[in-house]
Each structure stands twice: as C-alpha cells, then as structure tokens.
Amino acid sequence: METHRKGKTAVGRPRGFDAEEALERAMRVFWEQGYEGASLTDLTEAMGITRTSMYAAFGNKEELFRKALERYTEGPASYAARAAEEPTARDAATAFLTGSVRATTRPDSPAGCLGVQSALAAGGPGRNARDALIAWRNEGVAALRDRFVRAVDEGDLPPGADPGVLARYLMTVANGIAVQAASGATREELQPVADAALRDWPPA
Amino acid sequence: METHRKGKTAVGRPRGFDAEEALERAMRVFWEQGYEGASLTDLTEAMGITRTSMYAAFGNKEELFRKALERYTEGPASYAARAAEEPTARDAATAFLTGSVRATTRPDSPAGCLGVQSALAAGGPGRNARDALIAWRNEGVAALRDRFVRAVDEGDLPPGADPGVLARYLMTVANGIAVQAASGATREELQPVADAALRDWPPA
DNA sequence: CTCGTTCTGTACTGATCGATACGCAAGTAT
C-alpha cells in the first residue's frame, strides 16, 4: 500500500487545483485572522476548494497551519535566513531589522507577522498552533545567536559581546515591529525605529 | 425607571458575588487564552458565576473584555502611567521598559501582555476586540510622545530629538518584550534586552 | 469496455459557540 504520490506516476483522478497556490491563500488567511479566527469556511473559500479536498490534501486545520507556517518561513520571512548570510554581524542585524520592517508592512500582504500574530495566546484547541509558533520564534533567536557566536569568533563583534543577548534583543525589536505594524504603523514610521535600535550596535 | 445602581440604596435581590473579583478573574482568562480563545464557559467558570449573571453584570463578551482591559490598564499595566511621571525622559523610558519586563514576567500572572496577545489578529467576531487593543496601544504611544515633547521643552531631551520616534521606539521594544515573554523568555533574559534598548538614549 | 484508484461536491455529524427565556430565590418598600 502506497499512500504518497510518487512523482509523475499519477493514478486516479488528478487534483483539480494547485496545492501551492491553495496553501499560499490559506497562509494569508491565517496571517490576517489568526489560527483561531480562521474558520474552515474562511480558509476553503479563500483556497477555492471544498472542505473535503482540503482534508485530503493537507490533513486537518492544524497541519494546514504548520504547512502555511513553513511556506511563510520560506517566503515572506525568508529575509531572516538571508540576513544571517551577510558578511558581518552589523550587516546581518541591519538586514534582519530592515527585512522585518519591509515584510510586516508590504502593501499587498496582511500587516504584521504571521509568526507573531496568528497565535500568541490561544484556548485549548489552538494550543498546538501557539506552541508551534513559540518554537518558531525561539528557533529564530537561536539562529541569530549562532550567527553572532561566529561573529565573535571572526572578530566582527568584540570579545566581550554576548551573542545571546544580542540575538534576543534583535528578535525582541523585530517582534515589536510586527506588533506595531499590526497596529497600523507604516513603513515610514517603523524604519526609524529599526535605525534607532541599531544605533548602539557593538563596533567591530 | 432607574436602571443604574445608586450607591447604597439597593432594591431587589443583592448580587451574590464580588463584581471586581469576577472581573479580575475574567481578565486573567483573556490574558492567558486571548479574546477568541476564551469561551463563555471558560470565563464564567473562572469567575465563579453563571452565564446569566455575567450577562446581567457586564453586558456581553465584548463589553466584558473592554472592562477587563480597563482593569488591566489600571492594574498590571499601571507602570506605564507611573513611568510618565518620572522626572526626566530617561527615567521615564527606563521605568517604562523595566515595568514592561516585570509586568510580562510575573510568576503569579500569565506571561506576556494582555494588550498585545489577547487579540493581535482576529476573525469577524473578534474584530472589535482587536480594534480596541490597537487603539489601546496607540494611546500608549501618544502618551509617551506627549511626555517626550514636554521633555524637549524642559531640556532633558536635546532639541533635535524626535519625540514621536522615541515614543514609537519604546513601545516597539515593550511590545517585543511582551511577545518574548509569551514565548517563554524569563525576566533574567529580558532585563538585559531592556538595558540594551536604553543604552543609546539621547543625553540631556 | 471494465476495474481500481483518487479527487470532488453535497449533505451531514456531534460538539461548542455566544446569548436568552423563564421560573424561582432573595432582597426592599409600603
């Protein structure tokens, strides 16, 4: 018994929709309305498919959310991974905050950050989604810390610098930017905030 | 016909519970589970009263939430108003961030900030709660800005300082601290973040 | 063609949502 699709060998009725496109639509609904605020009706209407097709393709609401979060990480939030590849710690920090300002204030996307606002607090059924986002944010802090540990090694952060505090600090500011963007703050209002946050960055 | 209570002149059956105590319990449920995640059953069980009593005393879920937010402002979030009364802008900024670290990491209270996490994103029925919190956060920014306008006047901020950017910056960091606290960050991890955010504060 | 497999649409499940109708309990006022 084979449950997974194996490349081009398609047997049975072919899918009548683009799964990537549908996931993109679902991601935006979660982004705008949050995990608990997004009903299956909201989701499937935006995805352009029926409940049955959604369950067949994605499992259930929770798995759909996890896949939407993955897509978010590789799409709108990909600036974070790119920032870590900058040559110096300062460049990485700058790219990270500037990227967060831009990603949370794109005119064609919901305001704010899916990883922050889609499940910050939740009741019983939403706990798993909330915990997934907590892990997601903490992974982000860990990635920044690793980058800054390397920076101390490479000498573009002073030996006394604390990579853990710097990483937590940057993620805190980025999270705050996401909240402010969800509150209606514009790109023009938030970029100076990001600049202010970086003004005291440790010199190499 | 008199619909409001008039002090001690109580006619009819007296209320069998303490409304302030019940509101305190409701506030904590909203704080932990968010507006949409807190069901009437969750709320009334925590409040120790029946649905009927809740509707009679507070109106409906949305009004209960608004009153819980007021109580939160005057209780756990009262550090914000106190910070504005500090003698200098620097003291105010320090008190504001330190207060936010302490309020979001109290061991006997839910982690994070009700004003951030109880309705950052929401679907249809929760929109009003979300909008109320957006206004609440923006009022906080405005209050900080007013304080820093005064500080420029009084000379404990340099003439070139931008009170609007400083206010937005502080609220952004505080919001980020709230998100980090909701992610499990401890007081010991967040206080250094607040310190880092204040390191570059404009000199008098 | 027929068969097996997979996807789609309708219609529905039990559970839970916020909110209420109604009758009784518990007070004050006369």
Place this chain on the structure above:
DNA sequence: ATACTTGCGTATCGATCAGTACAGAACGAG
C-alpha cells in the same frame, strides 16, 4: 403580609465550529 424589583439556575436557542460519509466524477491500467 403583599407588591415590586432584581439576581440566580436551568434548560435551551439558532449559528457555527472542525471534521466526515457517501456517491459520483475523472483519470490510468488491463
């Protein structure tokens, strides 16, 4: 004691929730 007013408890409302059973539709294999 009686009338009036208000809070409380039960039992329930229609709407919506996430999730599914089932039958037909659309494909490849034989």
